[in-house]
Amino acid sequence: MTDEEQWAPVADRKVEVAGYLPLGTGSVRGFPCSPSPWLPWSSLLPAQRPPDHVQHHQEVHVVLGNEACDLDSMVSALTLAYYLAQTAAGARAAIVPVLNIPRTEFPLRSESIFLLREQGIPDGCLIFRDEIDLAALHRAGLLTLTLVDHHILPSGDAALEETVIEVIDHRPLERDWGPRRRVTVEPVGSCTTLVAERVMEGPPELLDRQTAALLHGTILLDCVNLAPEARKVTPKDTQYVALLEARFPDLPARDIIFEMLQKAKFDVTGLTTEQVLQKDLKVLSGDQLIVAISAVYMTLEEFLQRPGLQHDLPTFCQQHSYAALVAMTISFGERHKPHRQLAVYSPCARLRATLCSALECASSPPLDLLPLPSPCPDLCTYRQGNVAASRKKVLPILRELLLHGGPESWGCRAGEEAMAEDEALLPPTPMNSLVDDCPLARGLPALSPEAVFERVSRLAVVRPGPAGSPEKK
Numbered sequence: 001m002t003d004e005e006q007w008a009p010v011a012d013r014k015v016e017v018a019g020y021l022p023l024g025t026g027s028v029r030g031f032p033c034s035p036s037p038w039l040p041w042s043s044l045l046p047a048q049r050p051p052d053h054v055q056h057h058q059e060v061h062v063v064l065g066n067e068a069c070d071l072d073s074m075v076s077a078l079t080l081a082y083y084l085a086q087t088a089a090g091a092r093a094a095i096v097p098v099l100n101i102p103r104t105e106f107p108l109r110s111e112s113i114f115l116l117r118e119q120g121i122p123d124g125c126l127i128f129r130d131e132i133d134l135a136a137l138h139r140a141g142l143l144t145l146t147l148v149d150h151h152i153l154p155s156g157d158a159a160l161e162e163t164v165i166e167v168i169d170h171r172p173l174e175r176d177w178g179p180r181r182r183v184t185v186e187p188v189g190s191c192t193t194l195v196a197e198r199v200m201e202g203p204p205e206l207l208d209r210q211t212a213a214l215l216h217g218t219i220l221l222d223c224v225n226l227a228p229e230a231r232k233v234t235p236k237d238t239q240y241v242a243l244l245e246a247r248f249p250d251l252p253a254r255d256i257i258f259e260m261l262q263k264a265k266f267d268v269t270g271l272t273t274e275q276v277l278q279k280d281l282k283v284l285s286g287d288q289l290i291v292a293i294s295a296v297y298m299t300l301e302e303f304l305q306r307p308g309l310q311h312d313l314p315t316f317c318q319q320h321s322y323a324a325l326v327a328m329t330i331s332f333g334e335r336h337k338p339h340r341q342l343a344v345y346s347p348c349a350r351l352r353a354t355l356c357s358a359l360e361c362a363s364s365p366p367l368d369l370l371p372l373p374s375p376c377p378d379l380c381t382y383r384q385g386n387v388a389a390s391r392k393k394v395l396p397i398l399r400e401l402l403l404h405g406g407p408e409s410w411g412c413r414a415g416e417e418a419m420a421e422d423e424a425l426l427p428p429t430p431m432n433s434l435v436d437d438c439p440l441a442r443g444l445p446a447l448s449p450e451a452v453f454e455r456v457s458r459l460a461v462v463r464p465g466p467a468g469s470p471e472k473k
Helices: 003-012 071-087 103-108 110-118 134-139 155-163 191-200 209-222 235-247 254-265 273-278 300-304 309-320 349-360 391-403 417-422 449-457
Strands: 060-064 094-098 143-148 164-169 182-185 281-285 290-296 324-332 338-345 369-372 379-384 462-464 470-472
Touching: 060 071, 060 134, 071 094, 071 110, 071 143, 071 191, 071 209, 103 110, 103 273, 110 209, 110 254, 134 143, 134 155, 143 155, 155 164, 164 191, 191 209, 191 235, 209 235, 209 254, 273 290, 273 309, 281 391, 290 309, 290 391, 300 324, 300 338, 300 379, 309 324, 324 349, 324 391, 338 349, 349 379, 349 391
Parallel strands: 060 094, 060 143, 143 164, 164 182, 290 324
Antiparallel strands: 281 290, 324 338, 338 379, 369 379, 462 470
């Protein structure tokens, strides 16, 4: 069989590498889909054979979300990559959105799975961080990066900073990227709002219904259905939701899509405590200390009542070599009013006290913490009065603390105290961030050309027919 014959069936089905999925007309689970290709990664698939980018000296422009890889980060990366690929006619670089978690963690992102499947995008066509070797591409001089929904790379990725050409984020700017980078930072409720603004500034034909549905659903979830009581929405978020609805009047009603996504996001049925903590986890690294910050989608009371919690917390920190864990529980009352509570765990008493003091005394923003009874001596718990202070506003407080202190000053010896109960336990790779001494920092397994082609070959290109029965393309 010739190379042309080998690839012909793929071309006939109009499936191209890693997610170029033409859905055609019809509907997906009741929502109509416009006839538009999804995620134009066709530069990865030439007429003959998929190349190894390093071997063939092909430049790669990666759009990379943050290491929590929540829906906002994921959709921002996917839709911006789509837009850049459509507007970068003649560019030498292949434009690839990369989801910044290992593939094994994707099943915990229930709201992302729901929205992608609603729009007919199979998870098999996504590229995850453990499937592309960014360090090797950088060493070969072939990598450029656009960062979305974050603008500070973890220490394990510090070498990649020089490849960054653009940043889009909605967090307060904590570093100066200089005049050579394009930087868009604005305190909106959702980073996806800034991506929607960028896309809608371009040619109108580039915004298809499928892309609009991803942007629309994500902004609504991030901004709690635009409810003022949640204190997350800004005028720009509201503006772009309205603009998307004006362009595509058949988008699902706000209440409907929000409730479906919210239900998927808060569904922790059957998850272990470790999985609950990993579901939306960010990691900060300081001088030999690693602190995890997890968003937990239940009340603090429900979290504290989980069976075996007093065993699970030290085990979780030991397994991932975390010196401390900060868990922010999130729940909602009437009219989508949020309730936030904090739990600070560390077996190192001085570090735990230092973290608690920093959070209690924070002024930018003030958290208005009220101490609550705790069932565990190594765990401090609080009711958070300032419900507008989300995790992204707490992260800089903790990052600043880690930058100005070390393990000796807190009476902890680089996490050894946290490991004291089981010195023989070797920490595996941290799940959501590349940090110093992490095995992934020494290089990631590349997604081989053969694996890419095999993945594409398995894509089921099926669309509902007029009567709802599958119609193969």
